[in-house]
Amino acid sequence: MAFGFLDVAVTPAVHKVQEELGVAHIWENFNGDRKxxxxxxxxxxxxxxxxxxxxxxxxxxxxxxxxxxxxxxxxxxxxxxxxxxxxxxxxxxxxxxxxxxxxxxxxxxxxxxxxxxxxxxxxxxxxxxxxxxxxxxxxxxxxxxxxxxxxxxxxxxxxxxxxxxxxxxxRFTQGEIEKTLRPMHICLERLAAENAELRISIDQRK
CATH class of the missing domain: 2.30.110.10 (Electron Transport, Fmn-binding Protein; Chain A)
Incomplete structure (x- = not known):
């Protein structure tokens, strides 16, 4: 096996197209490092x-x-x-x-x-x-x-x-997006709580 996937994928028809497009020489003696x-x-x-x-x-x-x-x-x-x-x-x-x-x-x-x-x-x-x-x-x-x-x-x-x-x-899954945005949501929740406390404090001083 020279490269595995190409041994299967490169049929005579594919090889003919490679020759027509001038790229067949790239793959003729191509050997991967492993099977x-x-x-x-x-x-x-x-x-x-x-x-x-x-x-x-x-x-x-x-x-x-x-x-x-x-x-x-x-x-x-x-x-x-x-x-x-x-x-x-x-x-x-x-x-x-x-x-x-x-x-x-x-x-x-x-x-x-x-x-x-x-x-x-x-x-x-x-x-x-x-x-x-x-x-x-x-x-x-x-x-x-x-x-x-x-x-x-x-x-x-x-x-x-x-x-x-x-x-x-x-592209990102819903789970990946939620994981990325979680720190932001935590920060926003903390800021919202602090803002609510400040409003209560201001109202009490009036």
């Missing part, structure tokens, strides 16, 4: 801190389908350095992603950290697992999870890569 087919502690920490991600599947007709998945931080479980899993809940009952997985297990995930302008992209093989098919897996994945999932989606890593922060517009 990107196993998560390190760095990726595990990042994945465990996400409260959402995007997953792309493909149908037997070749059409891609991108779906957003969200939950509490850590709902996407890191089982080991090559395996992820998450609880799959009932949505609009279309079951497009699950249907696609029944004919094509290849998926691509995008994990975003808008706050720090960071994104992790993952190629994996996905499998829908019934809740009673693997009780040990279900126990791990469902720990701390609310609601009633219909199944578990297990992801076996093929390759991953980190994207550069260019063009990622910083």
């Amino acid at each position: 990107f087919d196993r998560f390190t502690e760095n990726e595990a920490i990042f994945i465990s801190g996400r409260d959402s991600f995007y997953i792309a599947t493909s149908s037997e007709t070749g059409w891609p389908y991108v779906q957003h998945r969200g939950g509490s931080k850590g709902f996407l479980k890191v089982l080991n350095d090559q395996t992820l899993a998450f609880a799959d809940y009932r949505g609009n009952k279309q079951y497009i992603s699950v249907g696609n997985l029944s004919v094509n297990s290849k998926v691509c995930l995008f994990l975003m950290d808008y706050h720090h302008r960071t994104r992790l992209k993952i190629y994996a093989y996905a499998q829908a697992v019934s809740l009673d098919a693997n009780l040990e897996l279900a126990k791990i994945v469902l720990e701390g999870i609310n609601g009633k999932p219909e199944r578990i989606i297990r992801l076996d890593l093929k390759a991953f890569d980190w994207n550069c922060p260019q063009h990622i517009v910083p």
Whole structure:
């Protein structure tokens, strides 16, 4: 494996476009410092801190389908350095992603950290697992999870890569905003209390 993600992503058609645009030479002998087919502690920490991600599947007709998945931080479980899993809940009952997985297990995930302008992209093989098919897996994945999932989606890593922060517009969650503004709210509350005391003191002197 030369670089992992590019070994998967750069198909003959992609390589042809690279040649036409004069950039193929950049990638021909590109070798990463390490293989990107196993998560390190760095990726595990990042994945465990996400409260959402995007997953792309493909149908037997070749059409891609991108779906957003969200939950509490850590709902996407890191089982080991090559395996992820998450609880799959009932949505609009279309079951497009699950249907696609029944004919094509290849998926691509995008994990975003808008706050720090960071994104992790993952190629994996996905499998829908019934809740009673693997009780040990279900126990791990469902720990701390609310609601009633219909199944578990297990992801076996093929390759991953980190994207550069260019063009990622910083965004902040409600929790992040509240945490940032908390000192200001405390200060405003203290000033309001002091102002009320001063008004009472002034009124008493009249």
